[in-house]
Amino acid sequence: MTEVTFKRLALIGIGLIGSSIARAARQHGLAEEIVCAARTADSRRVAKELKIVDAAYDDPVEAVRGADLVIFCTPVGTYSKLAEQIAPALEQGAIVTDVGSVKAAVVKAIGPHMPDYVDFIPGHPVAGTEKSGPAAGFAELFINRWCILTPTDTARDEAVEKLSAFWSAMGSKVETMDAEHHDLVLAITSHIPHLIAYNIVGTADDLEDVTQSEVIKYSAGGFRDFTRIAASDPTMWRDVFLHNKEAVLEMLGRFTEDLAQLQRAIRWDDGDTLFKIFSRTRAIRRQIIDAGQETPEPDFGRVHSADESPKKP
Amino acid sequence: MTEVTFKRLALIGIGLIGSSIARAARQHGLAEEIVCAARTADSRRVAKELKIVDAAYDDPVEAVRGADLVIFCTPVGTYSKLAEQIAPALEQGAIVTDVGSVKAAVVKAIGPHMPDYVDFIPGHPVAGTEKSGPAAGFAELFINRWCILTPTDTARDEAVEKLSAFWSAMGSKVETMDAEHHDLVLAITSHIPHLIAYNIVGTADDLEDVTQSEVIKYSAGGFRDFTRIAASDPTMWRDVFLHNKEAVLEMLGRFTEDLAQLQRAIRWDDGDTLFKIFSRTRAIRRQIIDAGQETPEPDFGRVHSADESPKKP
Ligand SMILES: NC(=O)c1ccc[n+]([C@@H]2O[C@H](COP(=O)([O-])OP(=O)(O)OC[C@H]3O[C@@H](n4cnc5c(N)ncnc54)[C@H](OP(=O)(O)O)[C@@H]3O)[C@@H](O)[C@H]2O)c1
Numbered sequence: 001m002t003e004v005t006f007k008r009l010a011l012i013g014i015g016l017i018g019s020s021i022a023r024a025a026r027q028h029g030l031a032e033e034i035v036c037a038a039r040t041a042d043s044r045r046v047a048k049e050l051k052i053v054d055a056a057y058d059d060p061v062e063a064v065r066g067a068d069l070v071i072f073c074t075p076v077g078t079y080s081k082l083a084e085q086i087a088p089a090l091e092q093g094a095i096v097t098d099v100g101s102v103k104a105a106v107v108k109a110i111g112p113h114m115p116d117y118v119d120f121i122p123g124h125p126v127a128g129t130e131k132s133g134p135a136a137g138f139a140e141l142f143i144n145r146w147c148i149l150t151p152t153d154t155a156r157d158e159a160v161e162k163l164s165a166f167w168s169a170m171g172s173k174v175e176t177m178d179a180e181h182h183d184l185v186l187a188i189t190s191h192i193p194h195l196i197a198y199n200i201v202g203t204a205d206d207l208e209d210v211t212q213s214e215v216i217k218y219s220a221g222g223f224r225d226f227t228r229i230a231a232s233d234p235t236m237w238r239d240v241f242l243h244n245k246e247a248v249l250e251m252l253g254r255f256t257e258d259l260a261q262l263q264r265a266i267r268w269d270d271g272d273t274l275f276k277i278f279s280r281t282r283a284i285r286r287q288i289i290d291a292g293q294e295t296p297e298p299d300f301g302r303v304h305s306a307d308e309s310p311k312k313p
Numbered sequence: 314m315t316e317v318t319f320k321r322l323a324l325i326g327i328g329l330i331g332s333s334i335a336r337a338a339r340q341h342g343l344a345e346e347i348v349c350a351a352r353t354a355d356s357r358r359v360a361k362e363l364k365i366v367d368a369a370y371d372d373p374v375e376a377v378r379g380a381d382l383v384i385f386c387t388p389v390g391t392y393s394k395l396a397e398q399i400a401p402a403l404e405q406g407a408i409v410t411d412v413g414s415v416k417a418a419v420v421k422a423i424g425p426h427m428p429d430y431v432d433f434i435p436g437h438p439v440a441g442t443e444k445s446g447p448a449a450g451f452a453e454l455f456i457n458r459w460c461i462l463t464p465t466d467t468a469r470d471e472a473v474e475k476l477s478a479f480w481s482a483m484g485s486k487v488e489t490m491d492a493e494h495h496d497l498v499l500a501i502t503s504h505i506p507h508l509i510a511y512n513i514v515g516t517a518d519d520l521e522d523v524t525q526s527e528v529i530k531y532s533a534g535g536f537r538d539f540t541r542i543a544a545s546d547p548t549m550w551r552d553v554f555l556h557n558k559e560a561v562l563e564m565l566g567r568f569t570e571d572l573a574q575l576q577r578a579i580r581w582d583d584g585d586t587l588f589k590i591f592s593r594t595r596a597i598r599r600q601i602i603d604a605g606q607e608t609p610e611p612d613f614g615r616v617h618s619a620d621e622s623p624k625k626p
Pocket residue numbers: 012013014015016017018038039040041043044073074075076078099100101102124125126127128129130131132133134233236240
């Protein structure tokens with residue numbers, strides 16, 4: 001692992017992802033000074049109380065001044081305005097990156113505002129939980145998870161290497177690809193799963209014949225797993241769908257087509273088709289576990305005894 | 314909790330659910346003798362090696378002979394034939410029940426074969442994991458989970474009470490309702506979640522522009538959660554969909570309608586609608602956690618550090 005230390009790391013936004021970076025960067029000594037900007041006084045207070053930042057600013061311009069690494073950690077819908085705002089204060093030679101869950105839209109939102117004396121390298125750590133805010137983060141979040149960088153043509157190779165080393169030092173595995181391909185891959189591995197999870201929770205909430213209390217009582221049959229990812233931040237996810245429209249609609253079209261095939265098989269009592277479709281999926285899970293992206297424990301290792309309390313991550 | 318002991322408990326099938334019942338019944342002293350019938354020699358051997366049964370039979374008729382509690386623990390598609398087979402050997406006054414994930418079809422499959430000197434009480438413990446087979450079970454599976462009984466008109470009240478006490482003693486909370494309502498409730502809380510999980514894993518597997526290795530690498534974005542329930546036994550789930558067709562098609566129709574609304578909102582950049590739909594779901598999750606049906610730990614309390622190994626349930 002390359003030795004990497006930044007002088008001043010500025011995090012724009014200090015929620016789940018921003019505060020996890022702050023914790024991991026501090027733990028691994030990746031920055032001499034860590035500062036953040038946050039919108040609400042509450043988030044600034046929490047970040048300071050937790051001692052995960054050296055300073056928390058109201059004004060993002062204050063945060064980026066003198067920073068050699070600037071990371072956007074707010075919902076992607078806020079990027080363009082924030083980029084315009086901070087651009088004049090950016091340090092010569094600074095690396096500017098982000099953690100947004102979409103990438104082509106981020107290139108368009110931030111890119112045009114960037115002065116040519118900074119290296120702009122969009123990024124996305126494929127790691128997260130359903131929780132939000134500065135208290136929800138933890139230093140281990142990125143360990144063994146992939147971080148995708150989608151460097152623009154103008155970014156210098158040594159800057160890309162330095163940013164890669166930063167993510168590696170926090171435990172990530174780093175991959176580079178182009179922004180459009182990122183958006184297609186994440187549409188199926190992240191965006192569509194969230195969309196259908198939000199959707200089924202909504203459908204269940206609207207039923208007249210089944211009460212909400214019944215949905216809650218019998219959720220252990222499968223439903224509760226969907227509520228976890230559907231508990232993610234609505235602002236973040238609204239922005240994801242607004243900013244990865246084409247890829248999401250394309251994948252959603254395929255999902256719906258496939259669902260129609262299953263629906264038809266059920267309607268026509270076609271057990272063979274059902275069995276065939278239900279059989280192909282175990283192999284994929286096996287590979288995800290082998291790749292270290294999932295726990296092999298049944299039921300995610302959930303606690304099953306009433307008196308034992310759940311474990312901390 | 315009522316004191317309850319059966320003389321001989323016969324489990325037809327000794328997979329995840331059957332073997333969990335065997336373990337829990339043994340642990341709580343709910344039967345003097347526990348026997349099972351299993352199709353393969355391998356399952357019979359494992360069940361005996363694990364010492365969770367006193368005897369394992371090839372022939373279900375042998376298992377039920379002398380039993381005062383008989384529980385069907387095989388895929389529901391096998392029920393009718395098995396019921397016909399064991400009926401003549403059933404003990405006077407025996408309770409006959411099952412654990413199948415659908416109920417109206419089970420009443421039709423087993424009911425007609427039952428002699429009038431037994432009490433037939435269909436049941437469904439709403440608890441499980443994605444694993445199968447006798448080694449996958451554990452005694453704590455039913456703790457704090459609901460078990461739904463759908464007693465037929467002919468079952469005696471004291472038999473229903475005794476069976477309820479049996480499930481309570483294994484840690485379950487017991488509810489009774491009619492079979493049709495059960496099927497509607499479970500369609501949304503269990504069957505549709507499994508169907509769409511199987512479906513998205515299939516969709517991802519079929520893509521040309523995104524490789525399988527990419528799906529696996531970046532699955533931590535949400536996709537991997539779906540692969541868990543899509544790793545469930547294909548035979549069991551084929552049978553569930555073939556035997557709860559009406560309710561599943563009804564709920565699937567609603568799910569698809571709602572998904573079309575989301576699709577439209579994305580297409581027309583309608584952020585307000587997306588935000589509104591994404592906001593209603595947190596409350597439901599909160600209630601599921603408060604009801605003790607889910608772990609409050611972020612990300613299911615998954616292990617996030619590379620060197621820590623996952624915890625046993
Ligand atoms: N959550 C995940 O699983 C995950 C995974 C990978 C990438 N990401 C990406 O990470 C980014 C942040 O997500 P998160 O989960 O960390 O969110 P979060 O916990 O909700 O935190 C968001 C942060 O952004 C700030 N913020 C929100 N709106 C703002 C605005 N209009 N102007 C200035 N600051 C604003 C918030 O400030 P206040 O607290 O003061 O409101 C907060 O500090 C998003 O772009 C998301 O796509 C998320």
